[in-house]
Amino acid sequence: MKKRKKDKAAMDSQPKQKKKRSRLLKVFLCLFAVLVVGAAAVCGAVCLYWLYTKTHYEISFYQVSSKKVSRNIRFIVISDIHNREYGENNALLINDIRSLKPDCILFAGDMVTKTEDDYQAMLNLVSNLTGIAPCYGIMGNHEDERIYWRGDKELPAKFENAGLKLLRNAQEIIQIGEDKIQLLGISSTTTHGFEEYGARRFMEKTSIDSSAYSIVMAHVPILFDSQLSDYPFDLGIAGHVHGGLAIIPHFGGLYSEEEGFFPDYYAGTYTLSNGATLIISRGLGDSRNIPRINNMPELVVIDVNWY
Secondary structure, eight states: OHHHHHHHHHHHHHHHHHHHHHHHHHHHHHHHHHHHHHHHHHHHHHHHHHHHHTTOOEEEEEEEOOTTOOSOEEEEEEOOOTTOOSSGGGHHHHHHHHHHOOSEEEEOSOOSOTTOSOOHHHHHHHHHHTTTSOEEEOOOHHHHHHHHTSOOTTHHHHHHHHTEEEOSSEEEEEEETTEEEEEEEOOOOSTTHHHHTTHHHHHHHOOOOTTSEEEEEOSSTHHIIIIITTSOOSEEEEOOSGGGSBEETTTEEOEETTTEESOSOSSEEEEOTTSOEEEEOOOSSOSSSOOOBSOOOEEEEEEESOO
8 A cells, every 4th residue: 555655656746747847947948048148249239349449549638747848748549459440541630639639540450461461551541641740650560570571671661651750779859849859669569679689789879968858669568667667768668468368357458568467567657666657558559450459559658747
């Protein structure tokens, strides 16, 4: 009799177990569907944002002050544009720069992309901008790659002929109104190259004029921490790291080749150990097909004593 009751209880429990498994399967499938839809939505949003960053940029304003400057001076920095065009023949970018009325335009390197032989658009951009303000610049690692590894020996002359004064371990004293500006351009695009390619020798032999507002341009920002902060300049300008690819809220940039994950130097304003201000551009273009996340391309505007 007891055995029959046990068999009956077992038979009664089987439908209940089947129903329980069925409910669990439905819950699992629902969760899986939600995850798939969520992942698709995130991927779609990232792709749309990435496409948006290929045709749009932000104008970022940075303000610094100096007693060496008697009037308001405006610099515009173009960095890491990598052959990109904003509008036909860069008309949108040129119009924005014209409307900002800069006193001087500075190129912080990587105008070209190392694998692209045709960079006429960048030469045209320089040529157009020289009609707005004097243009000075340095070369980045992509220019170095084209010159020294791909045999493009004419690249510097092409940009010089377009109107860009290249500072290759060189300085230029310029006058803006009554104010004297000392521009120093560093050629090194690696930390070891600072010694190897003459940047250290250039900085050691160059007298930084204490009466002039001095600006050092070096493409790779980590150089300012490891190599340049011993010198008495006023403002440093760099690019190269593209904002760390993705900017994570509360953590900063995600990655740079020199510093790895969560680099100290990725974008924005820093104060160096010598008291100078360092401004790192997120860049106007991309050298590889890696999506920017929370990291719009930027045109940098630096106002000295502009309040």
